[in-house]
Amino acid sequence: MSEQRRGFLQGFAAYVLWGLFPLYWRELDHSGAIELLAHRIVWSLISIALLVVVLRHYGQVRAILAEPRRRWPLVAGAVLISVNWGVYIWGVEQNRVVETSLGYFITPLFTVLLGVFVLGERLRAIQWTALAIAFVAVVGLTIEAGRPPWIAIALTLSFGFYGLLKKKAGAGALEGMAVESATMAPVAAIAIVVMALQGHSTVTEHGGGYLALVLLSGPITAVPLLLFGSAATRIPMTTLGLLNYIAPIMQFVVGVTLFHEHMSTMRWAGFGLVWLALALFTWDGLLRRRRVVAPDVAASAV
Numbered sequence: 001m002s003e004q005r006r007g008f009l010q011g012f013a014a015y016v017l018w019g020l021f022p023l024y025w026r027e028l029d030h031s032g033a034i035e036l037l038a039h040r041i042v043w044s045l046i047s048i049a050l051l052v053v054v055l056r057h058y059g060q061v062r063a064i065l066a067e068p069r070r071r072w073p074l075v076a077g078a079v080l081i082s083v084n085w086g087v088y089i090w091g092v093e094q095n096r097v098v099e100t101s102l103g104y105f106i107t108p109l110f111t112v113l114l115g116v117f118v119l120g121e122r123l124r125a126i127q128w129t130a131l132a133i134a135f136v137a138v139v140g141l142t143i144e145a146g147r148p149p150w151i152a153i154a155l156t157l158s159f160g161f162y163g164l165l166k167k168k169a170g171a172g173a174l175e176g177m178a179v180e181s182a183t184m185a186p187v188a189a190i191a192i193v194v195m196a197l198q199g200h201s202t203v204t205e206h207g208g209g210y211l212a213l214v215l216l217s218g219p220i221t222a223v224p225l226l227l228f229g230s231a232a233t234r235i236p237m238t239t240l241g242l243l244n245y246i247a248p249i250m251q252f253v254v255g256v257t258l259f260h261e262h263m264s265t266m267r268w269a270g271f272g273l274v275w276l277a278l279a280l281f282t283w284d285g286l287l288r289r290r291r292v293v294a295p296d297v298a299a300s301a302v
Contacts, residue, residue: 007234011243014227017220019250022100022259024220025092027213031202033090035195036217039203040085041188043218045181051222052178060175070169071179077165078180084158091151097255098263102141103155104248105274109134109281110160118164126284130277137273144266173229177222242282 028036052058064070091100109131115121123131142148166176195201203214232240252271255261263271 003234007231008239008243010227011231011235011240012246014224014231015243015246016250017224017227018247019254021088021220021247022092022097022251022254024213025089026259028210029093030206030210031214033086033093034191035200035202036089036214037082037086038188038191038195039214040089040217040221041082041181041184042192043215044177044221045185045218047218047222048174048178048181051174051226055174057172057174057178060172061178064169064171064175064179070171073165073169074171074176074179075183077162077169077176078183080158080162080165081180082184084155084162087151087154087158091155094151095259095261096151097251097259098261098267099149099151100155101248101251101255102149102271102274103152104159104251105245105271105278106134106138106152106156107159108244109277110156111163112281114160114164124284124288126280130281130284133273133277133280137270137277140266140273141270144264144270173225173232177225245278 025036052061064074088100091097112121112123112127113131116123138149138153169176171179192201203211231243256263
């Protein structure tokens with residue numbers, strides 16, 4: 001199997017797993033979002049720590065911890081990704097899976113805005129058009145619901161800024177997640193202990209199968225991230241960007257078909273505008289890549 005094919009399959013598997021997350025978190029509906037988030041952080045740390053030892057990446061982790069320029073972005077990123085996880089779990093619990101998918105549909109467009117205002121990148125006219133269409137869509141969905149789609153906005157902002165901090169840190173997927181999990185694990189462990197002492201712990205009250213599902217939150221979190229990290233080193237960013245839409249599409253389908261969330265005409269129109277914006281943005285990226293690659297191929301042939 002070629003490296004590119006291996007990377008494509010790894011990226012595809014990662015996004016499919018993320019797309020199935022609503023089904024997993026819905027099975028844990030006896031516990032609150034805060035308790036599940038705390039367990040997810042703790043068991044993620046244990047899973048990642050085992051992988052760091054098995055793969056002998058502890059040297060890379062120590063190198064990151066010793067370099068403040070890389071360590072502090074990961075510490076800040078740990079807070080943001082914890083917020084992202086917590087909001088997502090809560091959204092699934094509140095039967096708002098479709099809104100969570102909206103957040104991940106908008107995230108790539110928000111990432112482009114961060115590139116403009118934080119990294120000084122420039123956008124082409126079609127990219128500005130895509131962003132304007134997405135903005136109109138969010139306004140329309142706000143009018144339809146009578147409130148802004150706060151879950152989608154929170155997921156977009158937290159994951160967008162998380163990606164920016166990860167870029168600044170320049171750490172590998174495994175090493176970066178090790179530092180992030182270690183940052184938040186003490187807080188999560190304290191939360192678990194406090195809830196247990198107050199009699200608010202629920203994970204042990206619904207049988208061994210339920211507890212096993214909670215413990216699996218660590219591997220379930222780690223595996224797709226590691227697959228994604230491996231794929232990112234093997235396939236072009238354009239391909240990875242296209243795969244990015246698999247997860248929110250699956251989450252949207254799950255929310256509408258399996259969880260029977262209501263989709264009004266206005267809501268369909270709002271999502272349609274978001275999909276149009278993403279289609280324009282993706283088409284522009286593919287066209288630009290073709291223009292860049294073609295001269296390079298011709299030069300190589302010469």
